[in-house]
Amino acid sequence: MEAAMGLMRRIPAKHTDTALSALLSLMPSHSSDLLSQVDQPLQVLCDVDSGKEFILCEYNRDADSYRSPWSNKYHPSLEDGSLPSLALRKLEVEANDIFAIYRDQYYEGGISSVYMWEDDNEGFVACFLIKKDGSKTGQGRRGYLEEGSWDAIHVIEVGPEEEENTNYRLTSTVMLTLTTNNESSGTFSLSGSIRRQMTMRLSVADGHLCNMGRMIEEMESKLRYSLDQVYFGKTREMVCTLRPPSEVAQIRIPES
Amino acid sequence: MAEEEEEETELSEKQKIEIAKWFLLNSPPGEIYYVAKDVKSILNDDDLYNQAASEAFPVYNKSHFISLPMPDRSGDVLVTSFGELEGYAYLDPRTAQVAIVDHVKQVCTEVRPATDEELPSPYIEEFRCALDAEILKYVEESYPKGVCSVYCANGKDVEGPGSDFEFAVVISAARHSPQNFCNGSWCSMWNIEFKDDQQTVEVKGKIEVDAHYFEEGNVQLDAKHECKDSTLFQAPDDCAISISSIIRHHETEYLASLEASYLNLPDSTFKDLRRKLPVTRTLFPWHNTLQFSLTRDISKELGIGK
Incomplete structure (x- = not known):
């Protein structure tokens, strides 16, 4: 894990995504550590209710869905997604x-x-x-x-x-x-x-x-x-x- | 998704080697050694690592124009594709020697005199030598730690006037100071085409500058530039002077434009990402955010705004 973080300190920022998926495939047993410690460029989804875009991260994720801050709904919809x-x-x-x-x-x-x-x-x-x-x-x-x-x-x-x-x-x-x-x-x-x-x-x-x-x-x-x-x-x-x-x-x- | 992950956990040896090579080849200037250490520990398999290293290091060394001291203290040899001979051997045209290189250790292990077949004809060598002397003078003046070489890239066996030939001028300067968390390299490659029928010399340049600063962060500069120029086909000494002054001129201009790019950063370029101060030019009124909801309510009532 230390070596993986060492690599991430050296690889150019534009290659962060590629480097992370490479590390994930090389060290599948460390995937949760990697995902929580390596910052990745932010992704965006569109809230179907408000039409406004929202940002995805580990903190609004439940299973494979992401909660929109605008409608408080999960995208794609999730029955029992956790809510504040x-x-x-x-x-x-x-x-x-x-x-x-x-x-x-x-x-x-x-x-x-x-x-x-x-x-x-x-x-x-x-x-x-x-x-x-x-x-x-x-x-x-x-x-x-x-x-x-x-x-x-x-x-x-x-x-x-x-x-x-x-x-x-x-x-x-x-x-x-x-x-x-x-x-x-x-x-x-x-x-x-x-x-x-x-x-x-x-x-x-x-x-x-x-x-x-x-x-x-x-x-x-x-x-x-x-x-x-x-x-x-x-x-x-x-x-x-x-x-x-x-x-x-x-x-x-x-x-x- | 789950299927994909399963596939990923069963990487073939070949895939592992490819990934290891990708990391090695994307190492910032002067840092392949550190990257290699981490890659080796992640792979945890010396055979796979050694194979990846033996394939990636030569490519990395050649593309970064690394320079290695020759064991007989006759100077530094540049590792480039222009000087590459069979068996990890690289020609050093200035000393007419061939350096044997251990790519993974990044050292030159031995030198031998170049054979006649490896060297250009006396006619070509006169042009090459004259240009090398001028370029050397320029590099010594302008780069505190620059290394340069002039290769004959094409037509090395031309015996006299009547045929075209081509040189490659390589200038490489690197600075590694890992204790200051900073590494960088300047590489320029100039392609010089001597066109006999038009009596002109075409000059094409590619400059690449990289810098990496990584104290509590990871920030890299990656700058590239290409340019073109031409001059008259003259006697060797005159050609050498006009070609080297073209190179000096373009590199000086380029450095000035890099400086200008840096100067434009704080107030124009960076501003398109984030301003130093809000459009209101005062800090955000966190203590009085009620005003925003009021304005919003009013605009809603009046039916204006979004």
Whole structure:
């Protein structure tokens, strides 16, 4: 299993799917570990009732069906699929509505879904998902990207209430690819994934949704910053180590 | 589904080898060794692993233009299909030597002088040598750890004017620093066609740059570019100078365009995935989400909006 995770750290993000199915077939006895530990690009289904799309993940799956956050129904339909309690479903509905607005403000498009379920220690777990196709044929407003996808998975474990405070533990993963392609510079593609955790103890006075939302917003900004400045920055540094650009400066100055 | 899974659990040895090869061939630059270790432990079968490795390593080494020091300290030999001879032997045109390579260990085990049949004619060699000297000068100036070779890809036995011939210029620079979780490689391949009847030289280039950063994550750059140019068929020294300046020019331009792509990331390219700040330019009002349900109710009542 360690070796399998080692491979997943090295295989390019665009091959995640292929790599995962290869590992599943090589190590069938570890399939549940693999499926829970390897993050895969998010898939989408259309809710037949509302006509809206929703995101599939392990958390809204029961057998081979997935529960839509919009109609609370399983697709394909499932007689006795597990459902959250009424109270939690109410919070889930609200979270889906608000998170859709949040998603629209930051992503200018995309799809979001929120799923919640009770856990064993009097608290609950919430999973916030966002999928954005930023390519010019998708929802890339500016049309810069030949290919561009952002898949975010935020899982928050919410502990039981203690003296008006609650512990929140957030685990977030972002997977992305972006490819530009033009005549003069060829194809330029960056892809990858990172995962981070954050724990906070917050007052429940503001409500769970407000607390979870703030944590996710902070985390998403951090992840975006890390990818942009640190991860992309490191690959840029590597390019400059391979072929330092000093020569560019020397040649360029007299020209300009 | 269940049937499929059953089939999958009974992978044939051949399928296992194919999967192992796929992982090895998709290793990021400089990381095939680490991938091989993991693949070996997953396969848990030395025979299968050895067969997969013996098939995948040569392909990987050649496609990444890896360079290996020759045991007699006469420099590095590039492992490329242009220099490939029978029996894992690779010609190093500059030293007129043939290097025997152990692909899986990624070492050059011995060298021998090249035979006359393995080397180009004196007429071709004059062009090749002149170009090699110019390219070497350029690579030494521009790449801190670059290795280059000029091969005759076609027409090595042409004895004098009147026939076409073709060179391949390979430039390879790699940097591996696993302790910093970073590896990268720059490979360029230039195809140079000397056209005798038109008295022109056609230059076609393919550049591939890869970088991998994997400290608490896995992010890879994969950049490719192709370009074309041409110059006049002149005397060997003049050809060498104009070809190497074409290559220098295009590679410099390409590096500048890579830089530009990076500069465009934060504010334009990345923005199509996710903005730094919401369209409202202020953080999301989580403390006051009631306003949204109010607006929604009003728009519903007024029959506007979605």
